[in-house]
Structure formats: C-alpha cells, structure tokens
Amino acid sequence: MSKNIETHLHEKRIFKPSKEFSKQARISSMAEYKALYQESIDKPSTFWAREAKELSWQKKWTKVLNWKAPFAEWFVGGKLNVSESCLDQHLSTHRRNKAAIIWEGEPGETRTLTYLQLHREVCIFSNILLKQGIKAKDRVIIYMPMVPEAAVAMLACARIGAVHSVVFGGFSADSIADRIEDSGATAVITADGGYRRGKVVPLKDSVDAALEKQSGVKTVIVHQRTGGKIAMKKGRDVYWHEEAAQVSSVHEAKAFDSEHPLFILYTSGSTGKPKGILHSSAGYLTGAYTTCKYIFDMRDDDVYWCTADVGWITGHTYIVYGPLANGVTQVMYEGAPNYPDFGRFWDMVERHKVSIFYTAPTAIRAFIKAGDHFPEKHDLSSLRLLGTVGEPINPEAWMWYHEKIGGERCPIVDTWWQTETGAIMISPLPGVTPTIPGTATLPFFGVDAAILDENGNECGPNEGGKLVIRKPWPSMTRTIYKDKARFRKTYWKDYEGKYTAGDGAFRDRKGNFWIVGRLDDVLNVSGHRLGTAEVESALVEHNSVAEAAVVGRPHEIKGQGIVAFVTLKEGVLDSPELNQELRTHVAQAIGAIARPDEIHFAPALPKTRSGKIMRRLLKELVSSGKVSGNITTLEDVQVIEALQKSIAQAN
Ligand code: PRX
DSSP states (O other): OOHHHHHHHTOOOOBOOOHHHHHHSSSOOHHHHHHHHHHHHHOHHHHHHHHHTTSOOSBOOSEEEEEETTEEEEEETOEEOHHIIIIIHHHTSTTTTSEEEEEEOTTSOEEEEEHHHHHHHHHHHHHHHHHTTOOTTOEEEEEOOSSHHHHHHHHHHHHHTOEEEEOOTTBOHHHHHHHHHHHTOOEEEEESOEEETTEEEOHHHHHHHHHHHOOOOOEEEEEOSSOOOOOOOTTTEEEHHHHHTTSOSOOOOOOEETTSEEEEEEEOOSSSSOEEEEEESHHHHHHHHHHHHHHSOOOTTOEEEEOOOTTSHHHIIIIIIHHHHTTOEEEEEOSOTTSSSTTHHHHHHHHHTOOEEEEOHHHHHHHHHHOTHHHHTSOOTTOOEEEEESSOOOHHHHHHIIIIITTTTSOEEEEBOOTTTOSOOBOOOTTTOOBOTTOOBSBOTTOOEEEEOTTSOBOOTTOOEEEEEOSOOTTSOOEETTOHHHHHHHHSSSSTTOEEEEEEEEEOTTOOEEEEEESSSEEEETTEEEEHHHHHHHHHTSTTEEEEEEEEEEETTTEEEEEEEEEEOTTOOOOHHHHHHHHHHHHHHTBGGGOOSEEEEOSSOOBBTTSOBOHHHHHHHHHHSSOOSOOTTBSOTHHHHHHHHHHHHHO
16 A cells, blocks of 8 residues: 555645635535536536537537547637637726736746736737748747736737747756757747846747747747846847837737647657647637636636746636636736745735735745744635645645635645646535645546556555546646647556546545656656656766656655666766765756756666666655565666665665
C-alpha cells in the first residue's frame, strides 16, 4: 500500500459546505449534482449543448460530438470567435464598464481595464497583427511578463485566428528557440522586461538570443514595460505603442470553425523535448467557461484572483479564457509572492477585496514556513472561496489554508486537471461536496474518470491504479502538434479508446479521487511539470558530462526536488565548483525551475545488463538511502555502494 493511501486512511476530517454557501450556489445539493452528472455522462450532447449555448456564436453547430477515438470534434459545423465570448458579448450588458482586469505591477503601480477598454486594446492589437502580415493559423510565440498586454496578445491572436503559443517568462532562450522551431512560429510578442523580486527579467534579450538560432521569425512586437535599454533589430522588431498609434481601434471579429486551433502549449513528457499540446476553439472555451461557472461559482460581484502565470495552462484557462467568458472582475499580479515580503498576496486580497482565490500548494507551503504573522496582519474577510491546483496538497497545507486564509468559512476546491485536459476534471463543487484534506473528490460534469489496474479492470476502494478518462470531453487536447503518432502512444495506448492521464490514484469508499502523483518520468516541481529527460539532456550537453540520470525526491516546499547523478568524461575531475557550474548550466539551458537541488558525481550509473538506467534504484536511494527488491539484473552491484556513500556524504 502506498504511503498516500495509508495517510488517507487516517484522515478523518471532513468539511461540509456551509448552509449559506449552498443556498446561493448554482448547484446546491448532492442530489442535484448526481442528477446533472448522470445526464452529462448518459447524454453528453444534451448537457454540453446547454452550456455551449451561453457562449457567443456566429453560426450554431449541427452536431455536438464526432468521436473517433482518440480524435474528437465538438460542436461540429458551428462558427464562433473566441474573443467575442470573452469581450464583445459583455459590451451590450451591464458589464460594459465593469472592471475586467485590476492589474498590479510588482513595484506597486495599478491599472484597471474595463471590458470596454480591454476590448479596445484587443481590437487595436488585432489590427497590429494584421498589419504585420499575420494570418489565421499562423503560429505566434508570446513571451511576456504578467501584464494585461499578455492577455491582450492572446485574445488578439484568437480574434484573428492565429495560434498562440505562450512561453513562460522564466524559460530560457533555448526553450524559446525549441518552441519556435517546433511550432514554426513566424512572430514573437514580448516585452523589454518584467519585474520579479525587485529585478528586471530581460525578456527581449532572451528573445534576441533565441532568434540567433531561428530564422523563421519575421516580426517581433515589443511591449514597453520597464523602459530599459534593449536592442531593436531594424526590419524585424517594432514597438507595440508605436504601432498602436498607426492602426484603427475598430476590428470586426470574423467567425472561425469550432475546431479552429486556438493555441499550442508546450508541456513536459517522460521522454524527449516538451510536447506541443494543441487546443481548439469551441470545446476548449466551453470547458473553461463551464468549470469557472460551477467550480468557482463566479458571480458579477466577485473579485477573482488566480495567482498562476499565463505561461502555464492554469493562466490560459483560469486567467484569460474562463474568467473573461464569465464576465468576472479579476486581479492580475506581475511579481513574486514574497516581494517585498510574504505579506504581498494578503495585502492584495485586503486592498482589492478578493472573494475567490486560486493558488498552488507549493505557494501555501512557502507561506506556512514564512509565518502566520503575514496573513494575520490583514483583513481577509472578503474571501468566500479558495482553490488549489498543480500537485497533491498535503493535509497540513490544506488545513492551514482552511484556517488561516479561509477563516474556516471558505470551501476549498482542490482541482485536478492537466495541460492536456484544458479544464478542471476532478474537483469539489463548492456548495455541494464535503471536502477532506488531500482529495480532489469527485469528477466534474461530463468527466468519466476511473482507476484501472494493469488489465483494464476497475480498481476497488482504496486500491491504487492508473487514472483514466473513459469518454471524450469538450476541452480535451486534440493532438500533439504535428505528431499524431506520439499523441496516440502517450495517452491512448494503455487502454483502447480511453485517455490515460499519467497519474496514479485511488478512490475511497465514498468514491473520492485521491491523486498520488505521476507514474511516469515527469517531475512536479513547485506545481510545474518537468521531464527528467529534459534535465538529463541539458546536463549531457555540458562538455564535462558523460552520462546523467535525474530523479525526483520529496521536497518540503516544492513538492518534488530534482536530484541528478552524473558521470564525468575521462580525465575530468569532480569538484564543488563543477557541481555548482552544472546546476547553473541546467538553469540557463531550461529555466530556473529546472536547477537541480543536488548533483551527485558517480563513477558509474546503475544499469541493467542491456544498458538501461535503473531509475527505480536511484529513486529509492534518494528517498531512503537504501535499495530494496531485486537487483540481480544490475550490471555492476558495486555502483550502488558508491552512490550510497555519495548521498550519505551530501546529507
Ligand atoms: O500530476 C498531476 C498534477 O499536475 C499534472 C499536470 O500538470 P500540468 O499539465 O502542468 O497542469 C498543472 C495545472 C493544471 C497532473 O498530471 N496535478 C494537477 N493538479 C493536481 C495534481 N495532482 C494532485 N492534485 C491536483 N489537484
């Protein structure tokens, strides 16, 4: 039995939603949830047609679903413009002059954009893109700080039918270059820089470095955020504000097919380079809209704040598309949670009267460590609903969130989903589901989730297995960009016609889903996905390194830390300086989140006789210092002793 299952069996705390919350919630009883859930599974077309109708369509669909596993088409024959549902449709309502985004820069300045103003900015930027020759289906890289212009850029791409691919601002020049190459992007939208922990992150410099390797990019549009000095290449680079002065602020949104590609977002897999997860328009938007409405219970008088970055799927679905389609007011923040100190988030919640707050367990653990005096200094009474995402939440972090931030009155929605799923799949409904620290509880409407064993049989209560989704859902990824074979192989090969998520999980006797963690070689560092293969390939690119193997180990704040085992080339001597240099090298090659926590130099790596690295042994070594089970397939048993010594010395 895994440790998580044992922990859960001791978890007796259960929290029912308050009567007050249930009374005003959209779904207010378990019976109502069950009835709607059943309908969504038995008659998905009826359920999803009703939800999709609430979006803005230029032409209604003729068929809700075409499903030829693993390829789905939703709302077939329909036409819409995603940006109209997020913007235009609100302009003829009371939301016209309502705040859409209340933005706060890290240094402290604030800016508010109403729906009308945001619409105007998106129309202007759409005209800038068109003037630069960018057309429907062209791929556009967005590499921006957390400023409203990041959302404007995404929505303008959607408006003209271009496919955006947002690259997280913490990723390196090499990561940008890889994504440009794979997507075949012809334009990059960036900023001179952004603020993070009091320093300027030189985004444009990284774009310049990436473009030394990539010649396909014809246009770089630069938003001036910091006013710092940057190089502007003639004929390629233009300033956003200068272009804006030359174009019209009127843009009529054209309709695109429901299945028109909306974006590609790269995410790590267990092998090779990150995969381009492709999402299309109508189904994705329906998923984003519906989950915001029911799970975050978004209302007109809410102030919602999701602390993610638009560089991740959470920022796409729960900062840009979902909240705007719901017409909610949201807070957007540029910087770090601990700038100038760990009170920043709570100060912002108090000042902006945030009512719905969505963050990651890793942030909560960092807050716990920083001390209760930070939240205690602030009035958090505006909060009514809390959410978490990205990794399993440990009961201690859950309880702290519930008591210190939620004042024991706010339901917590622990939301399980993935870049590939596009929207939340398993989560409590805030007015309905009793919550227990550590479980994402029950599937959302239309999500036929199950735990299967190796033979494809459904696991019994408290029995661990693979988390799968047995039916298509609207916001599911349509494919891996340009790689259908990899799409099939990665997600659909374990069980015919069923989506394998890559997570291990189990259900308790009440049917709650407990996510244990990844079953593959994907790490989850501070809620961010990283492939061990990516870190290994960065290490072996260094000219001192012969071989590398990377595994995760439990980390108090980050959830998982990165441990690398490295053998050096003939004649290279290990040293603390080289150890440091290799850690920096990985951070430069991928981004700071990939910096290994520990590197161990080893005379050799444990391999099978056929030459495969035995990762299982490395994982055991870093978590317990010992190895168990069968090691007779190991080529050289002494390797283990040498590694054990190195780990013992490091600790
Ligand atoms: O392992 C699961 C974990 O994050 C993975 C997906 O990562 P990514 O595509 O980057 O998306 C993160 C944000 C949606 C999953 O395979 N994960 C995500 N949410 C949870 C979670 N693990 C446990 N509980 C969650 N609530």
